[in-house]
Amino acid sequence: MSAWLGAMSQIFSVGALLTALALLLVAAVFWIYDRFFQTRHAIRRNYPLIGRFRYFFEHLGEFFRQYFFAMDREELPFNRAQRAWVYRASKDLSTMVPFGSTKSMLDPGRIIFLNDPYPCLDKDEAPTMPFMIGPNARQPYVAHSLHNISGMSYGALSRVAVEALSSGAAMAGCWMNTGEGGLSEFHLKGGCDIVYQIGTARYGVRDLEGELSDEKLEQVAAHTQVKMFEIKLSQGAKPGKGGILPAAKVTPEIARIRGIPVGQPSVSPNRHPDVNSAGDLLDLIHRVREVTGKPTGIKMVVGRWEWLEDLFLEIHARGIDSAPDFITIDRGDGGTGAAPMALMDDVGLHLAEALPLVVDLLNGYGLRERIPTIASGKLITPNMVAWAICMGADFCVSARGYMFSLGCIQAMQCDKNTCPTGVTTHNPKLQRGLVPRDKARRVAEYNRHLIKEVEVIAHACGVEEPRQLVRRHAKMVTGSASSTALDRIWPPVPKGFYLEHGRRSELEMMAARDAHRPPLKP
Numbered sequence: 001m002s003a004w005l006g007a008m009s010q011i012f013s014v015g016a017l018l019t020a021l022a023l024l025l026v027a028a029v030f031w032i033y034d035r036f037f038q039t040r041h042a043i044r045r046n047y048p049l050i051g052r053f054r055y056f057f058e059h060l061g062e063f064f065r066q067y068f069f070a071m072d073r074e075e076l077p078f079n080r081a082q083r084a085w086v087y088r089a090s091k092d093l094s095t096m097v098p099f100g101s102t103k104s105m106l107d108p109g110r111i112i113f114l115n116d117p118y119p120c121l122d123k124d125e126a127p128t129m130p131f132m133i134g135p136n137a138r139q140p141y142v143a144h145s146l147h148n149i150s151g152m153s154y155g156a157l158s159r160v161a162v163e164a165l166s167s168g169a170a171m172a173g174c175w176m177n178t179g180e181g182g183l184s185e186f187h188l189k190g191g192c193d194i195v196y197q198i199g200t201a202r203y204g205v206r207d208l209e210g211e212l213s214d215e216k217l218e219q220v221a222a223h224t225q226v227k228m229f230e231i232k233l234s235q236g237a238k239p240g241k242g243g244i245l246p247a248a249k250v251t252p253e254i255a256r257i258r259g260i261p262v263g264q265p266s267v268s269p270n271r272h273p274d275v276n277s278a279g280d281l282l283d284l285i286h287r288v289r290e291v292t293g294k295p296t297g298i299k300m301v302v303g304r305w306e307w308l309e310d311l312f313l314e315i316h317a318r319g320i321d322s323a324p325d326f327i328t329i330d331r332g333d334g335g336t337g338a339a340p341m342a343l344m345d346d347v348g349l350h351l352a353e354a355l356p357l358v359v360d361l362l363n364g365y366g367l368r369e370r371i372p373t374i375a376s377g378k379l380i381t382p383n384m385v386a387w388a389i390c391m392g393a394d395f396c397v398s399a400r401g402y403m404f405s406l407g408c409i410q411a412m413q414c415d416k417n418t419c420p421t422g423v424t425t426h427n428p429k430l431q432r433g434l435v436p437r438d439k440a441r442r443v444a445e446y447n448r449h450l451i452k453e454v455e456v457i458a459h460a461c462g463v464e465e466p467r468q469l470v471r472r473h474a475k476m477v478t479g480s481a482s483s484t485a486l487d488r489i490w491p492p493v494p495k496g497f498y499l500e501h502g503r504r505s506e507l508e509m510m511a512a513r514d515a516h517r518p519p520l521k522p
Contacts, residue, residue: 030048030049030052031049032048033048034048034049034051034052035048082380082381085381086380086381086404086405086446087404089405089445089449089450090404090405090442090443090445090446091442092449095449095453105477106477106481107477108477108478108479108480109476109477110476110477111383111387111474111475111477112474112475112483113457113460113461113473114461114473114474115461115462116461118462119459119461120458120459120462120463120464124464125455125459125465126464126465127455127465128146128451128454128455128465128466128467129465129467130142130143130144131467133228133325133326133372134228134289134294134295134296134325137289137294137296138294139227139293139294139295141193141295143175144173145172145174145175145447146395146396146454147174147379147385147395147397147447147450148169148174148175148176148195148395148397148398149165149169149174149177149397149398149399149402149443150398150402151178151179151195151232151299151397151399152177152399152403153178153180153182154179154181154254155181155249155250155257156179156181156245156249156414156424157179158419158423158424158425158431158434159184159186159426159431160431160434160436160439161406161422161423161424161434161439162184162187163186163189163436164190164406164434164436164439164440164443165190165402165406166186166187166189166191166192167189167191167192167436167437168190168402168405168439168441168444168447169190169192169193169443170190170191170192172443172444172447172448174192174447175195175228176192177197177230178194179199180197180198180199180201181199181204181245181254181257181258182204182205182257182259183196183220183223184257188223192225194223194225194226194227195226195230196226196229196230197229197230197231198212198229198231198232199232199268200232200268200270200271200272201258201260201266201268201269203257203258203259203260203268204216204220204258204259205217205220206259208259212287214287214291217229217291217292218292221291221292221293221294226294227295228296228325228326229292229294229295229296229297230296230297230298230299231272231281231284231288231296231298231299231324232298232299233275233281233298233299233300234271234299234300234330234348244266244267244268245266245267246417247263247264248417248426249417249426250264250265251426277310278307278311278313278314281298281311282314282318282322282323285297285298285324286322295325295326296324297324297325297326297327297328297371298328299328299329299374299376300328300330301329301330301331301347301348301349301354302329302349302353302357303347303348303349305357305358305361308358309365312367315367316365316366316499320370323367323370323371324371325371325372326371326374326394327358327362327371327372327373327374328374328375328397329351329354329355329373329374329375329376329377329393330348330377331350331351331352331376331377351376351378351388355375355391355392356391356392356471356490358373359391359393360392360490360492360493361493361498363492363493363495363497364494364497364498364499365498365499366499368392368495372395373392373393373394373395374393374395374397375388375395375396376396376397376398376399378398378400379397379398379401380400380401381401381450382453382454383457385450385454385466386457386458386466386469386474387474389454389466389469390470390473390474390486391471391486401446401450403423404446405442405443405445405446406421406423406434406439406442406443407421407422407423407433407442409421413425420433454466457469470487470492471487471490471492472486474486476489
């Protein structure tokens with residue numbers, strides 16, 4: 001026995017020595033290469049071998065910050081407190097917190113809901129009511145969920161992620177937006193209601209030349225699960241630029257669904273080439289609605305707002321039936337898609353400004369009741385959804401909230417095909433970790449808890465259901481120890497005011513805003 005142990009000890013010793021020598025050899029090769037051959041990196045040239053650790057630690061830093069260094073409410077784009085709420089809700093765990101809030105009551109931009117001295121009694125509480133969209137379409141859609149899944153394309157998301165979202169949406173009774181990447185069997189597999197998004201490249205509804213095809217539109221609309229069509233003008237991740245799908249993600253299957261070449265990067269045009277005016281946009285909406293028979297709306301990030309007035313005046317000139325059946329407003333600071341930092345950081349209005357602006361324009365032009373408003377952008381927790389409803393949104397949608405419910409850990413690998421949770425990768429080994437059957441239940445639970453807590457906020461404010469919330473039910477912290485009611489920061493515009501008094505000038509627009517209004521904080 002002792003002889004055997006001695007032999008094994010010698011083998012391990014030799015193995016350890018050989019491993020050490022191999023590591024030293026590799027290190028020597030790297031040192032020589034960095035010092036004498038590579039010329040691109042000054043740090044590695046001046047500090048060979050050791051300089052390589054800078055890039056290694058820089059890469060690891062984005063992962064370690066969220067676990068060891070950042071406080072609960074410090075991180076961007078979503079902090080630990082927000083992610084933790086989604087994780088608990090999606091697992092059907094208690095969302096109660098002990099010992100007081102960790103959220104500063106005095107931070108400028110904070111939204112505070114105003115509880116009523118006589119809140120709604122339990123016996124008077126009402127669930128969020130269904131809402132009809134597109135009453136003038138041949139097949140209107142009655143939407144049952146206040147909160148729904150925003151556009152995420154198959155291709156940007158993995159097969160298993162789309163399948164889990166579809167099944168979870170069916171359980172929750174909410175809709176799922178396809179994103180601009182077309183309709184796959186995985187969207188349909190769960191049996192949920194679907195909003196088909198038509199991007200600037202018209203994926204899935206295009207002919208061989210890339211033009212919009214009536215025949216393809218009819219084929220998509222023939223699916224009874226497809227309830228609405230959304231024409232995307234721009235998105236939060238990259239307003240003014242089309243969608244981007246790296247070549248590694250353009251598999252034969254995705255190429256077939258989208259109608260594009262295999263293995264080549266897919267970059268959408270930065271706008272719809274045939275839409276150059278309000279009239280062109282209404283023509284496109286009319287065409288899609290007539291061919292499909294289903295409600296058709298638009299999605300955009302708001303920047304310049306004058307074109308909306310042109311659109312609303314053109315609607316009145318043609319007749320109110322020509323209006324889009326809904327408008328989705330995205331915020332201009334990014335989303336699930338990867339994009340140039342210049343666009344993601346600095347182009348497009350924040351939802352805190354864009355949402356009330358569009359709602360007031362709709363009301364001022366007498367179109368508020370005809371065109372429902374859908375708010376999109378970081379609305380993943382009850383307080384943010386309740387705020388959007390106060391500001392005039394009829395529905396809210398989220399992409400990243402539902403990604404978190406699938407298990408996303410904000411690893412920031414969405415564009416690299418290396419997502420460790422299987423949500424945004426087509427690597428089968430990584431997809432294996434995401435089991436659609438289990439994750440679907442988490443999607444449904446997240447939706448249920450979110451809406452339930454929005455209803456709790458509404459009841460505390462003294463109304464029976466969330467859509468009765470208005471701007472007077474909340475205030476924004478505007479100073480170190482003061483807050484301002486939302487209906488003072490954004491005074492509601494009377495119905496038809498702009499039709500009667502004419503278009504408002506830039507000076508009037510600026511006067512309607514609080515010049516010192518701080519940015520909205522979730």
